[in-house]
Amino acid sequence: METSISGLQAKLKKLEKTHICNNYFPTNRGNLLVSGFWLNNFGGRHLSTAEPTHPPPPQAPTSPPPPLSFNPSFVTQVVTLLQTTDTNDWTSNTTLHKLLFLSPQSLSPLSLLRITRGLGSTAKALQFFHYIRTTSPSPPDPLPLSSTFQAIFELASREQPESATKLYELFTSSRDQSIPLSINSATLLIQFFGRAGMVEKSLIVYEELDPDRRNIHKSECPPNERTMDIVLAGLLKRNWSGRRVSEEEIVGLVLKLGEHCVFPNNVWLSQLITRLCRSGKSNKAWEFLHDVRRLGGSVEAASCNALLTGLGREHDYVRMNMLLKEMKEQKIQPDVVTFGILINYLCKLRRVDEALEVFKKMRGNENDEISVEPDVVHYNTLIDGLCKVGRQEEGLGLLEQMKSRHESAPNIVTYNCLIDGFCKAGEIERSHELLDQMYKEGLMPNVITLNTLVDGMCKHGRINSAMDFLNQMRQKGLKTNAITYTVLISAFCNANNIDKAMALFDEMLKTGCSPIAIVYYCLISGLSQAGKVDDASSVASMMKKVGFGLDIVSYNVLISGFCRKNRLEKAYEMLKDLEEAGVKPDSVTYNTLISYFSETGDFRTAHTLMRRMVKDGLVPTVVTYGTLIHAYCLVGNLDEAMKIFTDMSSASRVSPNTVIYNNLIDSLCKNKKVEVALSLMDDMKAKGVKPNTNTYNAMFKGLQEINWLEKALRLMDQMTEQACNPNYITMEVLTDWLSAVNATEKLRNFVQGYEVSTSIA
Template sequence: MLKQSKLLQPSALSSLHRCHTNSQNDAVSVVTQVVKLLQHPSKKWNLDQLHSSLSTLSSHHFLPITLRLASIPKAKDFLSYLAANSPPHHPNSLSFVFQATLELASQHPNSQKELLRLHSYRKSNLPTIPLTAKSASLLLQCFENAQMVDDSLLLFKELHPSSKSSQLCHGLLRVLLESGRSEDALHVLDEMLQPDSGVTPNDFTGEIVFGELVKRGYPGRSASDEEIVVLVGKLGERGVFPDKIKLTQLVTKLCGKRKINVAWEVLHCVMRLGGAVDVASCNALLTGLGRERDIQRMNKVLAEMEERKIQPSVVTFGILVNHLCKARRIDEALQVLDRLRSERRNNGVSVEPDVVLFNTLIDGLCKVGKEEDGLRLLEEMKTVNKIRPTCVTYNCLIDGFCKAGNIDKAQELFCWMNKDGVQPSVVTLNTLVNGMCKHGRVHSAVDFLNEMKGKGVKGNAVTYTALISAFCGVNNINKAMQYFEEMLSSECSPDAIAYYTLISGLCIAGRMNDASIVVSKLKQEGFGLDIACYNVLISGFCKKKKLERVYEMLNEMEETGVKPNTVTYNTLVSYLGKTGDFATATKMLRKMIEEGLKPSVVTYGALIHAYCSKKNVDEGMKLFEEMCSKSKVTPNTVVYNILIDALCKNNDVEMAVSLMDDMKVKGVKPDTTTYNAILKGVRDKKMLNKAFELMDRMVEDACRPDYITMEVLTDWLSAVGEIEKLKRFVQEYQISSDPAPSQTSLCL
């Protein structure tokens, strides 16, 4: 039986092959016949023949039939016919025809428009047609191009799990993440992660997700902190991690947005789940932690690096040194350098310090006033490590010595710089010019600027601003103007600070016309005045008694949106008080409070001084009481001195003495001016015992008498025969030869 079966086998196979071939040929013939029928207008179709022919075909033949029509309208006609007449034994025929119609639409010159039309047609007429994977892919690509995110999501949700290919899932993930739909992206990812899902996340999934996370997004495009950590964790659990570059980029981005905790969680999530982490990613986190001065967690990262055998680089040590120096923890920064030295000596991990590391340490030393130590580090850098210093190295040291007031050493370093063949920069020029100007060597600064010009290093706005400020400081306004004009005529344009500096100098010197000219130039250059500049102009116009210009400035401030501050109101209150316009001055004080600004002791002091100067002590006292009760601003010594002096001159010595007692209660220490004023008052009232009491208090307060004190007491006590009292008083002090400060000065 078995033998006979074997003998029959070849002929049986041949027969079977012939039957299959004949069947295929018949199907091809029927397909061709159907295509020919469908080429006619739909109203002229031979429906009986069409229906009969289609009934002999299987569902997969409907796809080539539709494609061979090569016409979207004819394909749609066929689709409509099948929707109404589809034989029950062809359950997938509509899906295949719709797929073919979409493929034809995708080849159309205006493919997006045609695909969207077919999508609308399906929604309206054939909502129950199941989509094939190819149909879904074509529509999702179209939706992505048209930024129809909601339609993409709805389409994906209606697909059968078997139709959700990797390509579809990845395309949708990219669309959702690009559109800032992180929560929806998480749902898609969750579906991919389900045990029965036919699509498993892979490295390509990671490329999409992590690629979008590291993009420098804009509003509406970034995932939330929690979503980022969840995304990294969920993919990590399936062994999908960001590559080293993307992990570094992601940590850097998060740290740049001050989301240090999220960056910490992301890096540690990758570490915990077994992903690859290198030194660059750790350095990115260290940089963020250093910016937050979180030294404790920086040390923890370093310990984890050592535990995981992640080799630190010179950049790692540079980050540590940089942030320790910024935190003024210079001794700890030097310990990092010692660690590098020790490892090199012990043949451990060899990380050679570079010029950046040395520059950071030298700058840190100079900033804490240890410029000599910085100088020694320069020598070690050159001789031991054989590292050539850069312009930055010398600039740090020159700046340190300039700030310490050692201009000679700074200039010597400049000579060393030239000997080492290091080209000075404009920063070098500015550092030395600024240092010379601040320490009274402005002419040396000018000579140095001219010397540098000869070497091809030209000054910039910073250079000229330093010179302008220095000349204004010594009241040499003409020179300041000269350098301002030189700056204008040179290739460097003045910045706002240069303008502000000159305007301030001109106002202080009372040259308001020149100041106004400079203000006009400033505005022509597109700069605006800031509050400090307005204040100095208002003060200058007040001193020149040009009230109309003051109000012009105030109106301009209102128009440009610059709000007056406490200094503005103090200047106005003081000026109005001096002119005797107390009503307006009081209004200004009330307006200041309404604007939410708190009057200071200077505000009240200026108005009190104005009242007292106009011999209106009662109003001055009322304001003083308001100051102490309502505003709760504590008066200072100057305010008390003004009132005590005015009360004594007004023959109200008892009230002046009462104010002296009030000073003691409030803990305000009287000075020599206070005692001089009250002693004159009690002398005029012949209150000898009170004078003795005040002399004792003066000794207790360690308040040194001056020549005015001695003049008052000598004449009076000699006349009443109390010269011994004076001698005992004098023995307590060495008389100061300096005159007392003016009673009217408002050094508040």
Template sequence: MKLAAARKSLLHLLALPKTGSISGLRHFSGEIDDTQKPLPPPPTSFAVPEIVSLLKTTDHNDWISNSQLVEFLHTPPSPTSLLKITRQLGSTEKALHFFEFFKTHSSSSSSNPSSLSFTFQAILEQAMHEEKSDVPGKLFQLFSFAKDRKIPLSINAATLLMRCFGRAKMLEESISVYNELDSDSRNTNVVNLLLDCLFRGVNIDDGFKVLDEMLKRDSDFPPNNSTVDIVLDAMWRRNWVGRRMSVEEICGLLVRFFEHGVFLDDVWFTKLITKFCRSGKCDKAWDLLHDMMKLGGQVKASSFNALLSGLGREHDFQKMNLLMNEMKEKEVNPDVVTFGIFINHLCKCCRVDEALQVFEKMGRSETDGVLVKPDVVLYNTLIDGLCKVGKQEEGLKLMEKMRLENGYVPNTITYNCLIDGFCKAGEIERSLELFDQMKKDRVVPNVITMNTLLHGMCKFGRVSSAMRFFAEMQEKGLKGNVITYTVLITTFCSVNNIDRAMSLFNEMSENRCLPDAKVYYSLIMGLCQARRTDDASCIASKAKEAGIGLDIICYNALIGALCRKNKIDEAHKMLKDMEEAGIKPDCCTYNTLISYFSEKGQFTTASRIMKRMIDDGFLPNVVTYGALIHAYCLAGNLDEAMKIFQNMSSAINVPPNTVIYNILIDTLCKSDKVEAAISLLGEMKDKGVRPNTKTYNALFKGLQERNWVEKAFEIMDQMTENACNPDYITMEVLTPWLSDIGETEKLRSFVEGYEVSTSTA
């Protein structure tokens, strides 16, 4: 039969009225439905085992000559007897011979079609068990055999064929079997098989047409639990090419099932609620749960828990409280997971006091009608929450309560939470005491315990202690992981101990612990800062070999380090590599190059780079102009530097910062233009730019050259007023100058923080 013709008749056949009561089919089971119609028992004169024995021990050509077999045929045998006999013949070939023998020589074969149907059903069953390969092909041959001989299919035979063809994605054959089945024999379970075949054959549109007919209010084949299982399984497990259902469509479809009194079981409902919530559709999950309850479905705690988790991720505590109240109203008892979800999300949002209130409610059986005993996981969640908000002392008390009141033994997670809390608070000694207590309690520390303590010790400057502790843990068999080495390598890079960082990097590789991006980035930045550009480039190459791409910060550090070492060709190559990796230069990249070429006096190149910077959408900033001003000052072109400075303040609206003022004041003083330098200091005050010690040191040097003592005293008073402390350079300039002119008392007053203009000489 052509597939188009099969489809054409499909919906018409679905709409045919049922003429009698049809018993249910066990969907997808290998058992046979023997409850179609009451059948008379077999004659007592012929026991089934006796007939089976005769058929097995007698050649099929001699069956007609056997008087007992002939008499058996004329009894006539019941369809149930024929089914049992055919099942026990041992082979499809023998069963087919018996079928032909019965059809040819028994008068009941024509008067009772069920006899042939049941016999053929047994043949199909035999073939199913007998064939080891191409079972669908063999069954299709038998189906064609029955069809050619106009043998009506029993409902179980049709079920067997459709199930087999459906799994083999033989859609056309499945529809053909359905069409051959007598219309009175069709029921919801058979239509479910057809629906499953259509979905398995990725014939989604026709499948939904069938489903739509089933979901109509006056449907002859209303859905059942198997129907919804088929639909959800198809949606969940298969990629429906060209048909992606939105969450809204799925919810609408499920409500139609609910209207037929078909509700989701706890497993399916929980999975769907979870999926909706993780897709950011908590509102739809909320509506679906309430639709199911409104239409009479029972919702269990696990489905409520799934929705609570979704609402918790969205920090919607108002709805979480409402849902908890609804559980109470619907007499759905919350379990420890319910409270755990609520408490966990409250702790994640630092609402620990509210979490403690929920925790206290768990034991109030008289008021809330339920008593839920907290477990270790719940205690750990609360302890972790308390530690994260700096209440580690309360966390420690809760651990003792957990031990004394409930008899729970703190585990590794419990101690890890507390150790982390005390480490973050800088209480390293308390953390180590907890670690010792952990060992006394025979709680085995893990790599997280070690990493937490290492990070705490390194963060608060106890690097040597951290390395000793790491060595002790290694001796006891606890090996470090990528986080361990990342903490240590980053720490040594931050204190410029690059050799130790490199040693740990090599140890990491020897221990087959693959470095992550953070390790590579830390090493590259540290090596660049230490001006070890060759080593930094080598680490960058290793990162690329490991499949870790560098970020813009690493590229900028490498380019900057190469420029500082006057390796401009290598810097250009690094810039090219960066662009080939799909990373565009940023403002920092351009500023580095502008600074390099400006300092080399190549102002034309620097201007060209600035133009490209602007073309790429980056406006020059205070660093850009500072680099140009500094370069012009170094080149002795103070006029051009001042021109850029004045242009910054007026035309381009980039306010100069302290660094730029310091460069100009220092250059003006060295050029014996002290008045102009003092004028810039006044401008700094007017524009709210705070001078620093370098600003004043540059002025003191210029004033010393001119021996402007009174002006120096004024500047000293301004320095004191601005709470800017002198440094060793300040003292190197002022001490010999003021000592030579007999103003040591003013110098002493200045150092002590007093105004020198009011002190006596």
């Protein structure tokens, strides 16, 4: 059975080519075929505001005019005789035989239609049909038999309104017996099958019609607006039951209808464009809108707004401006939503000056054709945009403008944007002034106001003030939420006040406020950093019980905490839990474990983990190599340390940093391999790695051990050239050494920034 848009296009094409008399098969019946397609293929429901559970039997169509005169008393007499006589005795009943076969009006189509209807049941109607066919002295005319079967279809549709299958069996039976299908029978069957979602059956019935009856008056029946409504309702408002229709197919079908001057209204058009844009197909949406316009369809501001939203989401301001220009040329008046979209996306990109220009154009002047009155949303969007780029004073200017315009008076959102701007700038007092101003204007702060001020104070080191402010606001009846607690718990964790953070967490639970995931993350990190790794593990368990999953950062924090406590079994337990939860270990996970095993001297396991890291698709970082090099240097295995250094520089192409060079230089100097250490300094210069004070201190110590003063003086000059300031270790080493060789003047010049690498007298 066809379930694709191409199938529907074929049906529409068939409908376009069909010439049907409007009295018998007008366009709306063609639409019934289309509607049936959606019901059958997409599991949708009939487009009715009050739809019964089962498709109701359609009303019998009006009978065609009788070819002979019609006598109601004759029909009544025959029906009575048929009802009172056993069906097995119909053949032997001479009175019945005379009435039906010897009367001039007996076998007229209308008489047989009325008689068959009067029998009241499908079973008796079928028996009557067979009686007529087998008992008639001469072969009956096909037309009266068609009327008989029409009545049979009507009775069957009423007896079993939910059984379209039974009705189709009757249709098949009539076709097998070569009974021609009347227009009214076809209409009844198509209606019934269409409402039951059996669109293919409807098409079979239609094909069964005599071609002459399909083309009675040669009047055109093209698709109309109702066709478009049925198609788009099926596509855009239905559950697909597993079937998938692409946006390209939808657009292709709509444009196909557009070629026949049938277009979606602006609501449908806007929905289609929105759907395309949300699927990342703004290019297709652009083409679609212009194709509809090219074919002669009506395009209004709402449809353009839908496209502007999609283009804004992709930051495509070139085409946004093009569309605005086209709107002006085509006299499509931008509305308040149009300007709101532009201002919103410009502010999101921090292009506030351009947003202000749009705002200015929006208000227009006496000579402008465009003049849209801004509302409070436009002002709030601009104020928020200004505050986010640190221009809160200009935001205050807009606030004053709003106060002078009754229709766009500032609201709580306006003040919350300004309070947030001043809090981020560290001007907490100005934020409190705005809060007082809110109260004076009769605006009550909400929980967003509270959270903004609490967050601002915490981020600027005023945690105690934030707690005092929170208590004051509580006394005024303002309730807290999960964000309030999250801000405070995070602040106390960062301040290493874990006890206060846990007290707030307990309070949060007692008040019935459900913690969000970030609260647990903050506590896990804070407790681990404070060395309370068991408490952190308990919080992680609590987190999983309430339905949250740990992220890789939390697992890494716990693994690191257990490694620092030398509790390898718990670290492995966390690693196993991580893998079972479907979270992939990252470079930090491996580096943490490699560092632990390197520091404990288990280099075999460290290298095994490094190979597993590569197998998992992760590239060893400078931290990975640095950890191993540092560990080998600590145990005095310089050969292995230099081997790893060479490998990272050549095979792995990871550039060593200053820390790695310092570890190697320090170890080499301690082992009196000063020349190798000096060669590493040259390597640093070649690779653009800048030495620091620790680098020079290590070299000075190594050079002192072998009393290589000339080289030390050159390094002192190099240190001065690179503006690398000596520290107390530098001065301690050089003072002791230069004093011993009567070169304190050199040290004085070095401190003053003069050159010292001249020969000593």
